[in-house]
Amino acid sequence: MRRTKRSGSIFVISLVVLAGLVSVLALAAASQNAANKAQIRRMEGRKARVIAEAAIQRALAELQDQVNSPTTVNDDWSQLGQIGGEAFELGNASFRVQIIDAASKVNLNTATQAQLELLPLDPEQVDAILDWREASTAPRPDGGKDEYYNQLENPYNAKLGLFQSVDELLLVKGITARDLYTVRTDIERTNQPTRTSSGEQVELPLEELLTVDSVSQAVNAAGQAKLNLNTVNQWQQIVGRAQVNQQVAQAIINLRPGGGYTNIGQVLATPGITLASAPAILNNCTTGGQNQPGKINLNTVTEEILLTIPNLPPDVASAIVTRQSTGFTELGELTDIPGMNNLALLQQTAGFFEVNSQSFVVRVVGRSGTTQVALQATVALLDGAPKIVRIEESPYTNVIDVWGWEAEPVATTTLKGAQ
CATH class of the missing domain: 3.30.1300.30 (GSPII I/J protein-like)
Incomplete structure (x- = not known):
């Protein structure tokens, strides 16, 4: 046993x-x-x-x-x-x-304050973005310069220069990854940017609306460089290219601001320029060099981006997108769009656009x-x-x-x- x-x-x-x-x-x-x-x-x-x-x-x-x-x-x-x-x-x-x-897309380095305010950003973030990229060392009321960034746990200086990438926004005061890469639900906007995906309207995060790389060429339909109205000093050249009379050409030179025209829309406010003369000016003249950063291409821009252009009516934005099926050959064709045959509206908006990239x-x-x-x-x-x-x-x-x-x-x- x-x-x-x-x-x-x-x-x-x-x-x-x-x-x-x-x-x-x-x-x-x-x-x-x-x-x-x-x-x-x-x-x-x-x-x-x-x-x-x-x-x-x-x-x-x-x-x-x-x-x-x-x-x-x-x-x-x-x-x-x-x-x-x-x-x-x-x-x-x-x-x-x-x-x-x-x-x-909207260029983060050239977008105006009014344009930034139409993006999914709160006022404090707009101030902080402008303070980050501008050389001035004086902060806006809700922005931030070195004094703010130097007090962080891991201190650094404000850029005081152009953004090199969109995700550089994560270094800017008050902007988080959630703000950049997800849809904002804490900001009320009349026009929330959307895109059709698999048959459904999908709201877009801020990152999808931005770039730092957009560049266009200031050339006419023949590939000829446009005349820079900030550097030309002979009215005869303006007459030949802009197809305006001597009086208007001289006014363009004489009324040029000390810092130069900010964009071609400002030129259209010159006395004597009419809606009829605007297309030739838009087609053949510019206020910058041949390579122009930040211009929005009328031929490829989406409606949600057009709605970030200050003063541009929604029906005009829709008409621009509809016109893309045939395309814009020259910037002056903007006046053919219903609602854009308005000199005051051209003065406010034409400077945002080009037709190439x-x-x-x-x-x-x-x-x-x-x-x-x-x-x-x-x-x-x-x-x-x-x-x-x-x-x-x-x-x-x-x-x-x-x-x-x-x-x-x-x-x-x-x-x-x-x-």
Whole structure:
């Protein structure tokens, strides 16, 4: 009997040991399985990024032939990828791509106070943005200069210069990641920026409305540089280019402010200029150099951005977007828009616009297996060739919705060599 108990005890101990070994093996197997899955995800992530970077190169090839002016939604670059709705397949990986015009957004470095006030920002944030980018060391009532930033737990100085990226806003007093990347619900606005995504109207975060890279060229329809009315001193040149009489041409020079005209709309307030003479001035004259930052391209701007233009009526904004199907060849064609045959309204708004762009944003999503990587590249046309300025990962987890793409591709293209 004693032997039986002993044998039973040994058997029980053996079972316990065996169970322990099985548990250890199971844990080891689970750990190995988790490690394998992690390795697969890493490999998929690398492959997804490579395919996303390849998509950016595909977009650069499309921009190689982009002409200086005009830049329209009918150009080949705008059609690439069907607004992110087309999947380009390469083996077991794929990418989706869209090119948008940077000049279809509000430039954070040139936006006026009145324009900033029409964005989803509170008054304190508007003051802080202006204080950050302006050289003056005297703060606005609700803004902030070095005195404010130097007292932070991790102190730094105010920029007192241009923003280098939109996310630099996170350094500005009172602006948080939530303010920048999510839809503001704490600010009442008459026109909340929205975009259609998968058939539904989606409200847009502040980041989607802004750029720091938009640049246009001050050229006419023939590609000739516009006449700079802030530097010309011979009325004969103005007569020839602006198609006005000598009296008006001399008035443009004589009434020029000490700091120069701020924009072409201010020139239109010169005595003697009429609605009939405005188109030639808009087509052939400028108040800056050939490269002009911050101009909004009439051919590509969306209605939600047009609604940030101070004094621009909503029906005019809608009419501008409708006209984009045929396009604007010259800035003077703005007077053809219903509601814009008004000299006072032109004086207030014409200075915000151009009809071309020299900067673009390439949005891509690369996918491998179950992993996707979303990148955004800023591209500038330099000496007629597209150059990458920067590549950033998208900050959004719902990037497809924020970018306004269809949830799933509506078309598929198999690239050569992938069959």
